[in-house]
Amino acid sequence: MSSSSSPVVVVGITIVVVVVALLSTIGYIAYLHKRNITKRKGNRANPVLHLYDSESRVKHLIDLKQFKDEDKEGIDVPFFDLKDILAATDNFSDSHKLGQGGFGPVYKGKFPDGKEVVVKRLSSASRQGLVEFKNEVVLIAKLQHRNLVRLLGYCIEGEEKILLYEYMPNKSLDSFIFDRMLCVLLNWESRFDIILGIARGLIYLHQDSRLKIIHRDLKTSNILLDGDMNPKISDFGLARIFESKQTEANTNRVVGTFGYMSPEYALDGFFSVKSDAFSFGVVVLEIISGKRNTGFYQSDQAMSLLGYAWRLWKEDKVYDLMDQTLSETCNINEFLRCVNVGLLCVQEDPSDRPTMPNAFLMLSSEIATLPVPQQPAFVVRRGPPSLAPSSSTNPKTSSNNEITDSLEEGR
Incomplete structure (x- = not known):
C-alpha cells in the first residue's frame, strides 16, 4: 500500500468505528426505552401490586x-x-x-x-x-x-x-371564626363552602388518594385559607398510612389536640377514618357557632360545646347555636344540615358516625334524609385528663399515652 493511500484508510476505519459506536448507542437507548414502557405497562396491569409497592416504600x-x-x-x-x-x-x-x-x-x-x-x-x-x-x-x-x-x-x-x-395569605381558619372582628368577613356562604372543602379533602385522604391516610390532628388551626378563602388541610406530621383493606389501628402514644380527639382514640389509642370524622364534626360545630370546643364554658353547667349543641338539639333550639354574625346571611336549611351532620360525626360509638363520603352527601344534598343523632361524646366538660405518666408513677403500670399539641397560630 502506498504512503499516499494510508490517510484514506485511517479515515475510513475511523468513520466505520464511529458509525458502529453510534448505532450501538442508539440501540441501547431503544432497549432501555422499550424496557421502561414494558415496566409501566406491567404496573398498569397490576395496579394493586403497584399500590402496595408504594405503601411499603413510603412506610x-x-x-x-x-x-x-x-x-x-x-x-x-x-x-x-x-x-x-x-x-x-x-x-x-x-x-x-x-x-x-x-x-x-x-x-x-x-x-x-x-x-x-x-x-x-x-x-x-x-x-x-x-x-x-x-x-x-x-x-x-x-x-x-x-x-x-x-x-x-x-x-x-x-x-x-x-x-x-x-403561602396562605389568609392564615388559618381559627384566626377568623374565633376573632370577633374578623369573623364578620366569613358570611354563611363562605363558611358552608369551607365545610364542604374540608370534607372533600378528607374524602381524598380516606378514599381517593393513592395512599389511604388518617390525619389524626384535624382542627381549625390546621385548616389554612388561600386568597379566595378556599380551605386547605395542613400539618401531616401525625398522619398515618392505612393499607387498602385496613379499617383501624391502635397506638400506645396518643398524639393530637384536646377537644378534637375521638373518645376511642383519646382513651384507648384506637384510630380510624371515624376518628377523623369525629374531628370533622367538632370543626363543623365550631365553624357555625364561632365558639371553641375546648374553651367553651357556661356558668350554670359545666358543659362542652358538643354538650351545648346536643342540649339545644333536644330542646329544639338549634338556632341559638348560630354565630350571631350569620343571622342575615344564613341559609337555614344548610345550617340545620350542618348541625345534624356535626352531631352525627361526634357520636360516642364510631360505628354510628358517618364516613366522610356519607357526611359530604348529607351536607350537600337538599333531599337526603338525615339520621337522628345519638348523644355525643364528652358532653360534660371536665379538666383535661393527664394521660402522660408523671415521674413518680410506677412505670410498670403507667400508660404510655401522650397528648401533644401542634401549631395553634396561623401561617
Whole structure:
C-alpha cells in the first residue's frame, strides 16, 4: 500500500468505528426505552401490586431512624439549601415570623424570583422529631388535592429540619371564626363552602388518594385559607398510612389536640377514618357557632360545646347555636344540615358516625334524609385528663399515652 493511500484508510476505519459506536448507542437507548414502557405497562396491569409497592416504600422511608442521601430518591419534592432559606427569611428574622407552635416557629419567606413561601422550622426542643418530619415530607409530597396544602420543598442540614409550603395569605381558619372582628368577613356562604372543602379533602385522604391516610390532628388551626378563602388541610406530621383493606389501628402514644380527639382514640389509642370524622364534626360545630370546643364554658353547667349543641338539639333550639354574625346571611336549611351532620360525626360509638363520603352527601344534598343523632361524646366538660405518666408513677403500670399539641397560630 502506498504512503499516499494510508490517510484514506485511517479515515475510513475511523468513520466505520464511529458509525458502529453510534448505532450501538442508539440501540441501547431503544432497549432501555422499550424496557421502561414494558415496566409501566406491567404496573398498569397490576395496579394493586403497584399500590402496595408504594405503601411499603413510603412506610420504609418514614420508619428509617436516619435520613440518608439515597432516601431523597423516594421524595417527590425538591431539596432546598439552608443558605437559600436563610436568605429568603432574612436569617429567620422576627419581622418574617408568622407564628409559634410546639414544634417551633413559622416564617414567611420570599425568594429572588418573587415566590412567597411558608417556612416551618422545627426547633431542637420540639416534640416533633425526625419520624414526624419525614412523615410530612414523604406523605404530603404524594398527596395532590385542591383542599390539601401543597409542600414545595424541604431542608435537613445538621440540626435543622425545615419544611416549605405554599403561602396562605389568609392564615388559618381559627384566626377568623374565633376573632370577633374578623369573623364578620366569613358570611354563611363562605363558611358552608369551607365545610364542604374540608370534607372533600378528607374524602381524598380516606378514599381517593393513592395512599389511604388518617390525619389524626384535624382542627381549625390546621385548616389554612388561600386568597379566595378556599380551605386547605395542613400539618401531616401525625398522619398515618392505612393499607387498602385496613379499617383501624391502635397506638400506645396518643398524639393530637384536646377537644378534637375521638373518645376511642383519646382513651384507648384506637384510630380510624371515624376518628377523623369525629374531628370533622367538632370543626363543623365550631365553624357555625364561632365558639371553641375546648374553651367553651357556661356558668350554670359545666358543659362542652358538643354538650351545648346536643342540649339545644333536644330542646329544639338549634338556632341559638348560630354565630350571631350569620343571622342575615344564613341559609337555614344548610345550617340545620350542618348541625345534624356535626352531631352525627361526634357520636360516642364510631360505628354510628358517618364516613366522610356519607357526611359530604348529607351536607350537600337538599333531599337526603338525615339520621337522628345519638348523644355525643364528652358532653360534660371536665379538666383535661393527664394521660402522660408523671415521674413518680410506677412505670410498670403507667400508660404510655401522650397528648401533644401542634401549631395553634396561623401561617
